[in-house]
Amino acid sequence: MNPQNRSDKPTFFIVAGEASGDLHGAKLISAIKNKSPKSRFVGHGGDKMTEAGLERIIHIDRLAIMGFSEVIKHLPLMFKVMNDSLVKIQELNPDRIILIDYPGFNLRLAKNCQSLKIPITYFILPQLWAWKEKRINTFRNYIDQSLSIFPFEQDWFESRGVYANYIGHPFSEIEPPKTTKKHFYSKHKLQESDTTLVLLPGSRQQEIDRHWPICWKTVERLRQQKPDLKVIIGKASGVEIPNNLEGATIEDKDIRAAMAFGTAALTASGTATLECAALDIPEVVFYKLSRISALIANKLNKSPFAAMVNLIAGREVVREFLQNDATEKNLSAALHPLLETSKERNDVLSGYEEVRRSLGVPGVYDRAAETILKRTNHG
Structure with a gap:
């Protein structure tokens, strides 16, 4: 299938389609290069993956699309990306394809690559246990290696005939900020004693456009008290946020420092909810989809929770408000006790401890790199 003389310099085609995948992809590339320095990576990703050594074809800024109606609007672009990807894969003839999350695109790519007989690794598995369970058939038929980040996820996949290698969750190794609270707050012209709300409205522009009005209205309501x-x-x-909130500052370099040092957070449902748990900042979670996307999601979703923190715990550790429930009245009422010493704040922090224990031990990317290289016969 692949040239035998490439055993010391494997080539990987790798795809991430959003900011969280870019971070995971960058660390995975670095971990593989540490074990196999001559490895080559070509594919789609963001700035972090490029810095780690990716020969980038398409930037994630063009791929970060969320919601059913939103995807339909961008179908011509996605068809072109798919076609360009297949052409490049045929030209490159990589030793292995690595897919990171982003299932709407990546699972179709896996199907379309079947005739090429190139083995495929899936890292950061889609949440089939929450919705779109039928996608498990794609894993049975087209995915050579599945790397699971949740212990319950491994059991779920294996009970349906797909072997999943549990390697632990990447957030088990989130490092504390390299800066100090004093220095970070000084940069934002804040005092260490200030009560600070961190707004995390999302990583895609369409999320910002939908979430920002409720964010600033929630802040205005909180400031009444x-x-x-x-x-x-x-x-x-790659996103723009309107600068219409008086007294707010923007952090675009070290968002995790804001999480680590803030008092509480208002977080759009997604990866950031789990980052808040790892960095111990109490949060309230919210999310808004377009009306048609929400209707379809409600029919497909099997989980009682949206926030990853609650999914892992199997109970409501943090309050979450979706669609019409995501109002400034509800969000401000839920946030208020988290901004001061309270039972609600202590309950969230206690729940976070439970969640962190389930994330496994550090070394996730090294374990992923080792299993990928072994399966590719290059490690």
């Missing part, structure tokens, strides 16, 4: 409330906005790369 807490006029001295300070705000730091976590801004992902």
Whole structure:
């Protein structure tokens, strides 16, 4: 299938389609290169993967699409990306394809690559246990290696005939910020004693467009009771956030420092909810989809929770408000006790301890790299 003389310099085609995947992909590339320095990576990713050594074809900024109606609008682009990917894969003839999350695109790519007979690793598995369970057939038929980040996920896949190698969760090794709270707050012209709300409205522009109005309305409502409330906005790369919130500052370099040092967070459902748990900042979770996307999601979703923290715990550790429930009244009422010493705040922090214990031990990317290289016969 692949040239035998490439055993010391494997080539991987790798795909990530959003900011969280870019982070995971960058660390995975680095871990594989540490074990196999001549490895080559070609594919789609963001700035972090490029810095780690990816020969990038398409930037994630063009791929970060969320919701059913939103995907339909971008179908011509996605068809072109798919076609360009297949052409490049045929030209490259990689030793292995690595797919990171982003299931709407990646599972179709896996199917379309079947005739090429190239083995495929899936890292950060889609949450089939929550919705779209029928996608398990794609894993049975087209995915050579599945790397699981949750212990319950491994059991779920294996009970349906798909072997999944549990390697632990990447957030088990989140490091504390390299800066200090004093230095970080000084940069934002804040005092260490300030009560600070961190806004995490999402990593895609369409999320920002839908979430930002409710974010600033929630802050305005909170300030009726807490006029001295300070705000730091976590801004992902490639998005624009309207600067219409008085007294708020934007952090776009070290968002995790904002999480680590903030008092509480208002978080759009997604990877950031688990980052908040890892960094111990109490949060309230919210999310809004377009009306048609929400209707379809409600029919397909089997889980009682949206926030990853609650899914892992199997109970409501953090309050979550979706669609019409995500109002400034509900969000501000839920956030208020988290911004001061309270039973609600202590309950969230206690729940976080439970969640962190389930994430496994550090070394996730090294374990992923080792299993990928072994399966590729290059380690």
